[in-house]
Amino acid sequence: MTENIAISINRFSRGGGMESYTFDLVRAFSAQNHRIRIYATKFDTTLPEYAQIDPQLINQKHTPKKLRPFFFTHQLQKCRLANERLIACNPSDHADIFICGGTHLGHVNNMAPQTNLMKRLLDRFIIHRNRTNYRTAKSIMAHSALMARELNELYGVPSEKIHVVYPPADTERFSPASPEEIAAIRARYGFKDYETVFLFPSTGHKRKGFDMLADFFTQTDLPVKLAVAGSPLPRPMKNIIELGFCKNMPELYRAADYTIMASLYEPFGLVGVESLLSGTRVVLADNIGSVEVMNDKAGFFFSRTNPETLADAIQKAVALKESDKHKLTNPTEALTYNPSLQAHFIALQAMLEAV
Structure with a gap:
């Protein structure tokens, strides 16, 4: 396992699926006595996972809220270590592994057409950002075959760059009852x-x-x-x-x-x-x-x-x-796959070793 590993995420706090996924990775790396650098714009210091990381704040206090996601990757690259492997759980360029939990073009194509001009422009910026994320990533983990198809068909990402690895679930917390x-x-x-x-x-x-x-x-x-x-x-x-x-x-x-x-x-x-x-x-x-x-x-x-x-x-x-x-x-x-964090982490390690 490479010694210097980092994860980027918009906010290291309770939130959606990608935040929960980041906590899963932190716990998995921590179980191997590996302290991970986390790049984020905000940290919840009360989380138990906070004690297991090396927090690196991306300060966007003076950046307009709508523009923050577009400046994040530029700020990260300035403070990233030279020999560091980056797992991107948010839109970041030059990731060793980019975690794809969804594509914006896929979202736009499946939702009702946007009539608001500003929102249509924002969609274009996000899709452009997606393209640079995917193009500069060394490897992409797609959380479903559906994602792999969208990456390949909608964004032209080469199939050999995409690896389908289904996300883990908390097999201890979610269990049957009597x-x-x-x-x-x-x-x-x-x-x-x-x-x-x-x-x-x-x-x-x-x-x-x-x-x-x-x-x-x-x-x-x-x-x-x-x-x-x-x-x-x-x-x-x-x-x-x-x-x-x-x-x-x-x-x-x-x-x-x-x-x-x-x-x-x-x-x-x-x-x-x-x-x-x-x-x-x-x-x-x-x-x-x-x-x-x-x-x-x-x-x-x-x-x-x-x-x-x-x-x-x-x-x-x-x-x-x-x-x-x-x-x-x-x-x-x-289920036709092993949803445990351990099984997922083994697949992630294999991807890291391959790049």
Whole structure:
């Protein structure tokens, strides 16, 4: 393992998937008694992972907020060590390994056309920045085959530069519960035994496909509930309950009968894997990246372009719940890859050694 290794991330604090992924890497390197340099614009010093790193602040206090991502890589290069290997978890140039959890062109192509001129210009800048990130990286880790195709087809990145390595999940935190534990959790959330509860974790309802799900749940007479964890709902709706922002996601996964997502664009979607590890099957749109690592035991899949397939998937899910055979006792049987951090870290080490 190379001695001088660094990770770049916008903010070393609780946030989205890439922040959580950065913490995973820090823990993995720390387990090997390796202290990693972290380049970031902000550090949460209360995090336990903070004690395991060598923090390097990228000071952007006087940089306009909209421009900060574009100046980050230039500031980083000025303070980067000459013999340092860089793992980029944010848009940074000249990375030894660039971690690709999604592409902006892929996002733009799958969302509604942008009508705001300034936002269209910003999209162009971000796509240009993507191109320089990918071109200057020595190697790119794509978190799904979907990402690999976008890198190759939308950005022209050579296939030999791209390595598909699926992201890790916390296999200790997300695990099944006993029927008694599940019953107790459901009672706390007010979930009825006769209802089939579909958990919808979302902080961006439009991209996550809430409208498609709401169209079905508000019109069906099936004994179902859509439990929304995250952003508030626009208004009260039939068969849809609002849970608000929830910190204890393993508990919610266990309490639900299924986890459901209908995303317009989802480069991977770790939610599905976390749900399965918690013993809860999924109902997912087939364009979601994580479907690549699931087999028939994982649940039910549907097409966003055909609403009838969503209705069919939910009806099958309800029938399986009513037979009381819907929970997974051995979650890894539903996955086609090893989601452990150790397995992922071994693949990352191999990539570092190769470059």
